[in-house]
Amino acid sequence: MKVKVIVTPKETVLDPQGAAVREAMLHLGFSAARDVRIGRYLEIELEGDLQAQEPKLRELCRDLLSNPVIEDYRLEMPNETK
Amino acid sequence: MKFAVIQFPGSNCDQDCLAALRSIDGIESDYVWHKETSLSGWDAIVLPGGFSYGDYLRCGAIARFSPIMRSVVQEAQSGMLVMGICNGFQILCEAGLLPGALVRNRSLHFVCDMVTTRVEVTDSPFTCEMPVGALLHLPVAHGEGCYYADERTLSELNERQQVLLRYCDKTGRVVPAANPNGSVENIAGICNRERNVFGLMPHPDRACEKRLGSSDGARLFESMLRSLATDRAAA
Numbered sequence: 285m286k287v288k289v290i291v292t293p294k295e296t297v298l299d300p301q302g303a304a305v306r307e308a309m310l311h312l313g314f315s316a317a318r319d320v321r322i323g324r325y326l327e328i329e330l331e332g333d334l335q336a337q338e339p340k341l342r343e344l345c346r347d348l349l350s351n352p353v354i355e356d357y358r359l360e361m362p363n364e365t366k
Numbered sequence: 367m368k369f370a371v372i373q374f375p376g377s378n379c380d381q382d383c384l385a386a387l388r389s390i391d392g393i394e395s396d397y398v399w400h401k402e403t404s405l406s407g408w409d410a411i412v413l414p415g416g417f418s419y420g421d422y423l424r425c426g427a428i429a430r431f432s433p434i435m436r437s438v439v440q441e442a443q444s445g446m447l448v449m450g451i452c453n454g455f456q457i458l459c460e461a462g463l464l465p466g467a468l469v470r471n472r473s474l475h476f477v478c479d480m481v482t483t484r485v486e487v488t489d490s491p492f493t494c495e496m497p498v499g500a501l502l503h504l505p506v507a508h509g510e511g512c513y514y515a516d517e518r519t520l521s522e523l524n525e526r527q528q529v530l531l532r533y534c535d536k537t538g539r540v541v542p543a544a545n546p547n548g549s550v551e552n553i554a555g556i557c558n559r560e561r562n563v564f565g566l567m568p569h570p571d572r573a574c575e576k577r578l579g580s581s582d583g584a585r586l587f588e589s590m591l592r593s594l595a596t597d598r599a600a601a
Binding site for chain 2: 293296297298300301304324348349351353354
């Protein structure tokens, strides 16, 4: 079974990559792009009891997969995804 | 005094650090592989620059969990001098030994250049050999050297005089044009509250010999040496 982790830069952190991509979108005539933020997406294939692993997963999201100083994360468990 | 240079897979300034440290009278230095688990017997620790673990995930994010890092944290907490240069600075931030984080340069460019930095504080083991306002010409080479900290952390850093170096122009003015990477308030190097852990993006290790364009980096290592010698004499 697969869990997904989405890491995005915090609102307060400048994202020059996102800004460059937004600029490119504007050049391509897509003027509706007001803001672009670039993050990271991870798919983690798991085995065993998902519920039992959730606390450790959250810990890893906080300590390894994201840096709470500059990033937020979202952990999507299978039962949460529709 | 014995300085340990930690080698992570992907470190590439370990040799520069070793050569620079050994060029200074009174410093002995050797490598410590990241899989080692003890740092007892050393007087100071240097985390060199490079691309530990290929900069995967985030710069320094994986190195932070290397076996040796437990001892680095332990020794840092018990007062040993720790200097992190470039990738070493990133690792110290990831490890929580220094506040804030280093993010992608605002220009998105990898910068490889000589910069001028101004010594902001003399009251630290890393800058005690220099007066406030001293200018150090040092090379930088990084893609993720933009120092970021939230406002509270930033005002704490300023209040407690933890900013040791700022990017400045050749006359010592801290101006936006002298900022190579977009760091907040031109911050080039900071120390922790206890003042024994120091991280900086410029490379003092590549500036310890006039032939290389500058020997200003040596003054940081000499400061460490002097402060260690003073401590030892007092003990």
